[in-house]
Amino acid sequence: MRSIQTKFIALILSCVLLSSLVIGGAGVRIAHTVVDRDSAQIMNLLCSEKAGELDGLFSRIEQSVKTLALYASEQLDSLDRLKNDADYREAYTARLTDVAVNAADNTEGALAVYVRFNPTFAPPTSGLFWSRTTRNGSFQKLVPTDFSTYSPSDDEHVGWYYIPVNNGCATWMEPYYNQNIDVQMVSYVIPLYRDNETVGVVGMDIDFGVIEEVVNNIRVYDSGYAFLVDARGLVMCHREIPMGTPMGSADESLIPVVAELENGTTGSGLFTYGWKGTEKELSFRTLRNTMRLAVTAPLAEIDASRNGLVRHILTALLLISVLFVALTVLFTRRLVRPLKELNVAAQKIAQGDYSVTIRNQTRDEVGTLAESFQKTVDSLQKYISYINGLAYRDPLTGVKNKTAYLEAERQMEERMRTGQPEFAVVVMDINGLKTVNDTCGHDFGDILIIDACKLICRTFKRSPVYRIGGDEFVVILENGDLEHYAELLEEFERGMAGCYSARPGEALSIARGIAVYDSQTDLVFANVFKRADDAMYQNKAAMKARPAQSAAPGEPAAR
Structure with a gap:
């Protein structure tokens, strides 16, 4: 007959092993979830950044031709x-x-x-x-x-x-x-x-x-690259496929890629496909000239960090299990309570809850493990908060930055595809910032930006405010602010009249434009933003034309 101690040790060892498996399984699951999500964000952010760079180039070209066309019409x-x-x-x-x-x-x-x-x-x-x-x-x-x-x-x-x-x-x-x-x-x-x-x-x-230089200089992971196709799936720039070649004819495995690119959609996920026996993942964006910029990398390279993390987790799990077995033989009763708490903490972390506090710590290896686990969780929580603060907050004004705006744009486009959200976009641009910077210095320019941001946040206190450029802000209106946007714009005009810029005696001047989403005409979020941006430039031109007057309050939104 086995002794009670043997049965108790066997029970405790089973619990320890089970807890270790839960912790290890949670770690592996978190590694899969977090690394896969981060990989998708890396690919999509890189693609969005380079698409923005190309769109900026196209926009400058378009502006030059538009300026010449306007001059030709005027003359x-x-x-x-x-x-x-x-x-x-x-x-x-x-x-x-x-x-x-x-x-x-x-x-x-x-x-x-x-x-x-x-x-x-x-x-x-x-x-x-x-x-x-x-x-x-x-x-x-x-x-x-x-x-x-x-x-x-x-x-x-x-x-x-x-x-x-x-x-x-x-x-x-x-x-x-x-x-x-x-x-x-x-x-x-x-x-x-x-x-x-x-x-x-x-x-x-x-x-x-x-354009090719921008595309060819894009690198992702070890061997990932970018390519360019038109709306019909013809290759415009690719390191392996000649220009003008229908992408689907280069390899049958690319036919699903062509269909995905022709849709012209954007999203947070990655599209998986095969190319010459290699499984790859792809992210793409539609450029303003209707071409598609795609960023692609082998799946093995994308998953390399995840696989390495899983190996480390499994190695750590093995070492911890061996340690727990040795300690269980010597300190069975003292291990019961901290191990249960570790198990609960591991389950919370697996569910995404990092507010874990381990109270029952013994003065032995298990206590050290619990303390290390707590420090790891605390450091992870601080690190996540720190990264989120860097990624989504503008350091000068404290409002959300362009990265947060791009994420909000992606989420709104997802809502536009799955339903009919009601929202409006307000684009604002500070007038005279360059003059203040040139005449008074960038410190005064920063003060002007902060004062303008305070007025915007004070007016649209229930709506998210994003600083997407040096002197440009975007506000996304929904619910009550959307219903009362005309009154808010009037309040904004009154508030602007009572504020002064960085130069004494001059009132704060901010051009603004608004566009309300119309499901019949706005296929993507960028359509709404473009109309609001155009309305803002019209307001800026009107303000320059009548410098002694502010723009008329309550102007209708662009539709």
């Missing part, structure tokens, strides 16, 4: 004279030339700039065309393409004119190869109209190598 006194008066047409072209060449000189990657007139009423080579003959050469005047030589359906030679005109809007053209200077190019073209009649087009040719 056109009479469409009839442009049609019928050759001297006026020549003088008008001359006025545009300096502005066009200057815009191209100050646009990253610009290789050519042109303003072409409608060939139905103007000579077939009318307009202006300046181009570099080499990548780093200066702009030179060239003879514009003769429209009479080509059919309007000849997209290869004159599609840059007829496609935007037929689209009736600004258009990013597909990349093409310029044999004259051995450069792959992409064009952005804006059609000009006057009195519902096509005047012509304004456009720039951009060195596609500038």
